[in-house]
Amino acid sequence: MKTNPKLHRHLNRKLSKYGAILAAAGLLGASLTAEDYPTAKVDTTGLAITDDTVNVGQLHSATGTMAISEAGSIESEKLAIDQINAAGGILGRQIKVTFEDGASDWPTYAEKAKKLLEEDHVAAVFGCWTSASRKAVLPIFERDNGLLYYPTFYEGLEQSHNVFYTGQEATQQIIAGLEWLAKTKHCKTFYLIGSDYIWPRTSNKIARKYIENVLHGTVVGEEYYPLGSTDFGSLINKIKLRHPDAIYAIVVGGSNVAFYKQLHAAGITSKNWTLLTISVTEDEALGIGGENLVGFYSAMKYFQSLDNPNNIKFVAAFKEKYGPNSVIGDVTQAGYEGPWLYKAAVEKAGSFDVDKVVAASGGIEFTNAPEGYVRIHDVNHHLWSKLRIGEWQPDGQVKVIYESGLIEPNPFPKGYQ
């Protein structure tokens, strides 16, 4: 939607004669106009903001190993930005996006973050995916006082003045899922499996502590395989030998497909086994194939098949923009939330200044979130969100069979480190 600035100004002048009418218009929810928020007032720190545009950055891998995973986030963030622009932008300003490719290479991420903040002076950045990329840009965001919206569920143990985490931190995803396994599936023994890097290791550490100290269960095995491994024969034999009540899997990337195919071929199916994973979304299921996942469970805050009006609208809009066959995973949805939470915070603050946006963010609600309802935590920059357990169907979608209440984010869980 394009507005004619001249006409706008004219109308504004006219309207300001009738202060009461202006107030009424505000109450009716007319979109905020740039004139009500002069640039000099909303931007005191030299960000790339004009009278009718605000420049933001997007920093993801469009090439390299991570491109597979980050494609969804790139798309959903763009969708959110388009929708915000169509609804009048932020403080009457249209959002312009500068995209930078992190190329799955962490030093490149740092370099591009620096470029976005120091040359382009973007007001906010939506980006990063792996923890490694986030850790690489973190010092730059903190030094230049930038603002980053990070979409991935991750291991926690971080909280920065300059970052908002729209995915779940580990305890939100892990504890409720394990509790569900123990209560409804009566699982006492667990086999923990992961790809060998920080997220699976930290997550399994939390899982083990919770299993041993709270559920009073037993961990009968804990194993890590190098990223990209495709041979799980020995592991599967060990699982069969120890026969745990539940397999708890955090295998990622290309290994995923090999892992689930081999489980299936070796007769480890949902008929006799219980498997819960926190690393398979609809995106991964596309590669793994629904038939290899049937009856296994994923613990996520969002699934494409969530049945609520927000999500139905979101899925329809996403498919209209990116094709009827596109799938939407947890992180894709979390990416979608970033720009909307940013808009809400800026408009509450009445300013684009990073410090003011950050100060206004605590308690911000997003009631139109596809996952239902989220709220930014008053203090720790993460989101209050629910956890869902989905049971995989042959078509690569899940049936949601459990939903928790809103879980408080707790990035530094006591007793789990």
Added chain:
Amino acid sequence: MFGYSPSELWSIFVMQSFSGLSLFSVLLLMALGLAIIFGQMGVINMAHGEFMALGAYTVYLCSMIVQNHCPALMPYYFIIAILLAFVVAAAFGLLVEWSLIRFLYKRPLDSLLATWGLSLFMQQSYRSIFGAREVTPTLPDWLMGSFNVTDTIQIPINGVFVMGVTLVLTFGVWLFMYRSRMGLNMRATVQNRVMSGASGINTKLVDRFTFSLGCGIAGVAGAAFTTIGSTGPDSGSRYIVDAFLVVVFGGMTKLVGTIASAFGIAQGQSIAQFFMEGTSGKVTILLTVVIILMIRPQGLFASKVRS
């Protein structure tokens, strides 16, 4: 023993042997094409993994076409797709040899750089054509599931299938190298290029053929692996390390070396991963290979040629 019944231990032993054999055939399949190119021509083909991905994408394309146009052929297409994977990869290999490799035979380090560049080019092409997401072809039903030998022993069909492909391919290569005229020419060229030329062998043609054959075999390997894992633009770079490890450890020039090396590494890794844990098992095997190569730099089997 260890609280398990003898029958449980027996079935674990059988399954464990099978997973070792299955890894062996995967490694051998990866290394075979590389061994031919590296061993026979001395060209280090850094794009070997990408040729495998080419084969895998060929199968994926076939599966899409068959599924959309004649679903009745679904149970049979895979065999044809594998042959097609060979043809496509071999043809592209021929093109690459003609346009790039043949200028670099006397400059091995440059050929390393050039094929690495080629691998980047191929990766990016896959990304542009097929997208960044990993894909899996729809497999015919007969390739899924497992044979239930007993209640506790399950032999996965895809594993058996990969073994079968490896067996056929290895035997075919052996037959070709040691029982055919062209194979003889190839071996002669390796041993003494000038002499071979003098006795009437067109060594340039032999080179072109060898390179193309190696690429074709890589294509078949990639096609067979679609039954095990998924294919993405950089799947190739996942294979290349293991493939080189097997070839170098085996001693480069002899087929039997490659086979022995693949077998040793696979069984070692499989056993180590059973008694240790995934990553540490792999690390142990890598370290062992490095130590053996320090003591015996020529690898397990080296051809005895007077230098």
